[in-house]
Structures are given as C-alpha cells and as structure tokens.
Amino acid sequence: MYWNRRNITFRIKLLKTSLLPLGTLCKRDTIASKGIAIPIIKKTDTSLANGVCCFFDSKVRCKVTISEDDTQMKILLVEDDRTIASGLEYSLQQDHFSAVLGYDTVTAKHVIAEQLDQFTLCLFDLSLPDGDGYELCKMVKERSDIPVIFLTAIDDEVNVVMGLDMGGDDYITKPFRIRELLSRIKSVLRRYHKQTQTKSIIEIENIRINTLEGKVYKNGDEISLTALEYRLLLIFANHIGQILSRNQLLERIWDVAGDFVNDNTLTVYIKRLREKLEDNPQDPKIIKTVRGLGYKVGD
Numbered sequence: 023m024y025w026n027r028r029n030i031t032f033r034i035k036l037l038k039t040s041l042l043p044l045g046t047l048c049k050r051d052t053i054a055s056k057g058i059a060i061p062i063i064k065k066t067d068t069s070l071a072n073g074v075c076c077f078f079d080s081k082v083r084c085k086v087t088i089s090e091d092d093t094q095m096k097i098l099l100v101e102d103d104r105t106i107a108s109g110l111e112y113s114l115q116q117d118h119f120s121a122v123l124g125y126d127t128v129t130a131k132h133v134i135a136e137q138l139d140q141f142t143l144c145l146f147d148l149s150l151p152d153g154d155g156y157e158l159c160k161m162v163k164e165r166s167d168i169p170v171i172f173l174t175a176i177d178d179e180v181n182v183v184m185g186l187d188m189g190g191d192d193y194i195t196k197p198f199r200i201r202e203l204l205s206r207i208k209s210v211l212r213r214y215h216k217q218t219q220t221k222s223i224i225e226i227e228n229i230r231i232n233t234l235e236g237k238v239y240k241n242g243d244e245i246s247l248t249a250l251e252y253r254l255l256l257i258f259a260n261h262i263g264q265i266l267s268r269n270q271l272l273e274r275i276w277d278v279a280g281d282f283v284n285d286n287t288l289t290v291y292i293k294r295l296r297e298k299l300e301d302n303p304q305d306p307k308i309i310k311t312v313r314g315l316g317y318k319v320g321d
Contacts, residue, residue: 094120095142095211100130100158101173102150106196110145113200119207127153134161141168143207148174148181156188163189164270167261169210173198187315189264224259226319227308229299231259245298250275250283254291255299258309262320265312292317 101107124130146155172193224231296303
C-alpha cells in the first residue's frame with residue numbers, strides 16, 4: 023500500500039503486532055486503503071518521513087512503518103525507560119537505521135516470534151520489568167544468527183560474561199554516548215558481514231576445512247567424515263566462540279539434513295567428531311563442553 027503526502031510517495035508496510043509506539047505526541051487522521059477510510063493515530067509531521075504511525079480496526083492492532091528507503095537496516099530495541107528508548111530511536115533514525123521499540127519482554131517475544139527475519143541487529147536492556155535481556159537473547163539466537171548488543175546499568179563482570187556466553191555480541195554500560203553505541207553497532211555489523219561472506223577455508227586449531235571441496239584436514243592429512251558429521255562441524259565453524267545448546271544443534275541439523283536426529287544420536291556424533299578431530303578425545307580442546315549450557319568451538 024502507498025500513501026502520497028506533500029508530493030512524496032511513501033511505502034507503508036503493514037505488520038501484524040501488538041507493539042505500539044507509545045510515549046509520543048499523536049493526533050488522529052485517516053488514510054485510504056482500497057477505498058476504505060481507516061482511522062489511524064500517527065506521529066507529528068516533523069518525524070513522519072522515517073517514522074512510525076499506527077492504526078486500529080475492530081479486529082487487530084497493526085503497526086505501519088513509513089519509510090522512503092526499504093533497504094534501511096532495522097534494529098529491534100527493547101528498553102523499558104521510554105525517554106531513553108525515544109532518544110535512541112531518534113538517533114538511530116538520524117544514522118539511517120530503522121528502529122522498532124519494545125518496552126517489556128512480553129512485547130519483545132511476540133515481535134521476535136513473528137518478525138525476527140526482518141531485523142539486522144537487536145539492542146536489549148538487561149533489566150526489564152517482566153524479565154531480562156538474557157532470555158530475549160536466547161530466544162533470538164535459537165531462531166537466527168543475528169547480532170545482539172546488551173544495554174546495561176550493571177557494569178559487573180558476572181553479568182557481562184553471562185550475556186556474552188549466552189550469545190551476546192557486545193555490551194555497553196549506561197550512561198553512554200550515542201556515538202559510542204553507533205560505533206559499536208557498526209563494528210558488530212561489519213564483523214558479521216565478514217563472517218557471513220563465503221569462506222573457502224576455515225581453520226580451527228590444527229583443523230582446516232575446505233568448504234569448496236567439502237574436505238577436512240587435520241595436521242595436513244585428510245579426515246573422512248560422514249555427511250552429518252561434516253554438517254555438525256560446519257555448524258560449529260560458523261559459530262566460533264558461541265555457546266550452542268543441544269536444542270540449537272538439533273534444530274540446525276534437522277533443518278538441513280531433513281532426517282530425524284534425537285538427543286542420543288547427537289551425543290554419538292559429537293563423540294565421533296571428537297575422536298576424529300581431537301588429539302585427546304577425553305580432554306577435548308576443539309569441541310568444548312560448557313557444563314549446563316552446551317558446546318563451544320573457539321574463544
């Protein structure tokens with residue numbers, strides 16, 4: 023659907039969600055959709071060009087994103103302090119990012135479940151009124167490999183390490199300068215862009231993977247792996263330094279192989295991989311067990 027205002031045509035994306043941009047000055051207006059006038063509540067005209075407006079009908083609450091550029095990178099921002107959230111949203115828009123706001127875990131979980139594939143990066147406050155950023159990060163990483171940055175007022179080593187070990191990519195302590203946050207966002211995105219580019223050679227310790235040939239070498243000698251062992255190794259290789267839970271591994275193997283792999287089978291395959299890759303499978307240095315959480319390759 024398109025809406026023309028002041029001779030500028032905006033594309034309007036309709037997204038089914040309960041998330042509304044609260045805390046802004048609004049006024050009522052109408053837009054026409056297929057000849058039907060729909061009542062909406064939208065932001066003031068000064069922020070309309072790259073802003074968000076919302077409308078209601080009798081059955082569903084929807085969100086309408088108005089943007090002149092569909093290629094903008096979209097960020098999911100979850101922050102319970104509405105003043106901080108609004109300031110961050112404005113700053114992100116000035117730097118050509120599009121932001122979707124959430125103020126609690128309930129709303130954020132709904133957006134993650136329904137729209138995660140639309141986001142390039144997530145910004146999560148660690149302390150939320152009905153939960154924390156850890157569980158949101160876990161939910162994101164179980165569904166997609168997109169970066170997560172934590173906003174925290176607790177500059178505590180335990181909390182920071184916990185967040186990073188759960189898959190978080192960076193953190194920033196409040197109060198922070200907006201330019202520092204933008205710099206960290208761009209740095210993480212550059213790192214992810216490099217990681218997602220096709221790599222023909224991946225090296226882990228004394229293991230070398232040639233993805234073009236589908237071959238694996240240990241100390242220069244080729245290792246024979248089954249298709250599923252090779253796929254499992256690639257999953258680890260593409261998530262260097264990240265802790266992967268058994269459920270995450272099972273979901274990724276299921277998605278690609280199309281065969282049923284249960285928890286016991288996964289244990290067997292990890293054991294076989296260690297026997298082929300490790301110098302001492304009883305004391306693994308490549309595929310490491312993180313007690314209670316899962317497995318990790320690399321630091």
